Amino acid sequence: MKKTMKKTAAALCIAATLISVAAPAMAVSPAEYMSTAALEECNTATVAQVESLINQIGTVTTARRPAIVAAVNAYNELDDASKAQVSNFAVLAEAQQVLGLKDALAKLKISYDKVEDARSYVSPTEDRLSNQGKSYILPFFVNGSTNDPSMFFMVLCSGNKYVYLDTITIRAGEYKYTYTIDWTDVDRGYDGKQYWELTSFVGDDEDIQWFKNILSADEIIIRYSGDGGSIDHTVTPEERQAITDVLNAYDLFKAASPTVRAKALNN
Numbered sequence: 001m002k003k004t005m006k007k008t009a010a011a012l013c014i015a016a017t018l019i020s021v022a023a024p025a026m027a028v029s030p031a032e033y034m035s036t037a038a039l040e041e042c043n044t045a046t047v048a049q050v051e052s053l054i055n056q057i058g059t060v061t062t063a064r065r066p067a068i069v070a071a072v073n074a075y076n077e078l079d080d081a082s083k084a085q086v087s088n089f090a091v092l093a094e095a096q097q098v099l100g101l102k103d104a105l106a107k108l109k110i111s112y113d114k115v116e117d118a119r120s121y122v123s124p125t126e127d128r129l130s131n132q133g134k135s136y137i138l139p140f141f142v143n144g145s146t147n148d149p150s151m152f153f154m155v156l157c158s159g160n161k162y163v164y165l166d167t168i169t170i171r172a173g174e175y176k177y178t179y180t181i182d183w184t185d186v187d188r189g190y191d192g193k194q195y196w197e198l199t200s201f202v203g204d205d206e207d208i209q210w211f212k213n214i215l216s217a218d219e220i221i222i223r224y225s226g227d228g229g230s231i232d233h234t235v236t237p238e239e240r241q242a243i244t245d246v247l248n249a250y251d252l253f254k255a256a257s258p259t260v261r262a263k264a265l266n267n
Contacts, residue, residue, distance in 0.1 A: 101264035104249035123242035157224035164226035172214035
C-alpha cells in the first residue's frame, strides 16, 4: 500500500516546541481501607460493603491502587441483580479508567507548552535512539486542552551517507507499506560520525492501524531511500515496545472523557 504524506506545519510546530514540566501533585485521600479480614470476605460482599469500598477510593493516584482493586474484586463477586443496585458504580468505573490511563502515560515522556496550552506524549526511547544516532520511526501524539489527540510519526534515518530521503518502505511479514515524503521537508545534518535525516508526518487512523498490524510480524524492516541510495533498518524489540506503549496510551487517551484525562494527568 502506498501513501503520500503531507506535514501539517502548524501542528508540527506545536509538537516541536513543547517543553517538559512536572504535573501538579494531588492530595491523597485520608479515607481508610477496610480491614484485611473484611477484604478477604469480598467473595460474600454485600451491596453496602461494595459501596463502602468504592467510597474509600477517594482521589485516584497510583497509591490508591489497592483500594481500587479491592472494590473491583468485591463488585465482581456480586450477582447481576446486586451489581445493578450499586449506586456509586460510576465512581468505580471512572477510577479504573483513570488508573489505566495513568499507567499508560507513566511509560511516556510528557512535555507541556504553556504558550500553545498543549502537551506532547513521546516514548523516552526516542531520545535514547536519537542520542545514539540510530534510525527509527516512532509515533507520538499531541493534544490541546480542548481537543482530541493528534498522532504524528517521527522519522530518523542515520547512516554513512545522505539518501536524500523521499520514500519510506516498511516490510513486516505479509504487510508492505510505502510512504512518499517531500524531500524538502526533511532536515539533514552531520554529527561528525554519521549523516542524519529527520522528518515527521501526521498520522491518520489508517496509519495507526498499519502500525498496529506490523507489530504482529516476526521481523520489521524499514527502508529509507532517495536519490542518494537506500539504508535498511531492522526494528529492535526496544522500538517495538516504544511503538506499543505510545499506541496503547493514545487509544486510552482518545477514548477517555476530558474529566478522566485531567485526572490521569495529575499525580
